[in-house]
Amino acid sequence: MAAEPSHSKIWLQKERPNIDLAHDMGQDPNSEFSHAELFVLIHIRIGEIMMKNKMLAIIVITVAGVLGGGILTLVIGLPSSPCAGITPITHSFTIIENLNGYNGSAYHPGSWLTKPWPVMNVRQCEMVVIKIMNTDIQTHGFAVDFYATRGTEVQGGQSLTVQFLASKVGQFRVYCNVLCSVHNSMLYGSLDVT
Numbered sequence: 001m002a003a004e005p006s007h008s009k010i011w012l013q014k015e016r017p018n019i020d021l022a023h024d025m026g027q028d029p030n031s032e033f034s035h036a037e038l039f040v041l042i043h044i045r046i047g048e049i050m051m052k053n054k055m056l057a058i059i060v061i062t063v064a065g066v067l068g069g070g071i072l073t074l075v076i077g078l079p080s081s082p083c084a085g086i087t088p089i090t091h092s093f094t095i096i097e098n099l100n101g102y103n104g105s106a107y108h109p110g111s112w113l114t115k116p117w118p119v120m121n122v123r124q125c126e127m128v129v130i131k132i133m134n135t136d137i138q139t140h141g142f143a144v145d146f147y148a149t150r151g152t153e154v155q156g157g158q159s160l161t162v163q164f165l166a167s168k169v170g171q172f173r174v175y176c177n178v179l180c181s182v183h184n185s186m187l188y189g190s191l192d193v194t
C-alpha cells in the first residue's frame, strides 16, 4: 500500500523526540523551551495528525470493501448533439467475471460481430450502467470500444460500476483488458446501440 512509507515515518518521529528531549534537558537544564525542544514538539504534533489521517484512510477503504461495489467508476460522455436536451433513460446490466468468463462466455465460444457474448442492447441516448462483479480470486478487466477504451481493472472479490451515455450508434466490442487465465473467453462481448 502506498501509505506504508508515511507509517514508518510516524514511528521515527514519535521515537526521536524522547531521545532529543532527554539530551537537550541534560545539556541545558535551565531552558525549558529551547529551540530544539519546540522543534521536537512540532514534530510530535505532525506525527499525530498524520496518524489520524492514516487511520481515517484505512476506515474509508475498509467500509468500501465491506459494502462491495462502493467504488464507482464514472465514464460519462458529455451530451453531444444527438442527445442534447434528452433526459436519458437508465439501462442497467450486470457482468459477472470469473472462470466462466463474462456471464458464462466461456461456454459461448465465438467471435465478435458473428457470435458475441454477452450482448448488451441499448437505444441511443440511454444512460448505460454496467455493474461488474468479479467473483474470481484473480483480477479481470473490462473495456468497451469507443466508450471505455482505457478499460478498468476489477480485483478478485470486488465490484465496480461503469456508466456512460450511449451517444453513438453502432456495435462496440466489450472485452477484458487484463491478461487473465480465461482471457480468450472475455474478448467477444458486444454493446449494440441502435
Ligand SMILES: [Cu+2]
Binding pocket: 140, 141, 176, 177, 178, 179, 180, 181, 182, 183, 184, 186
Ligand atoms: Cu483477461
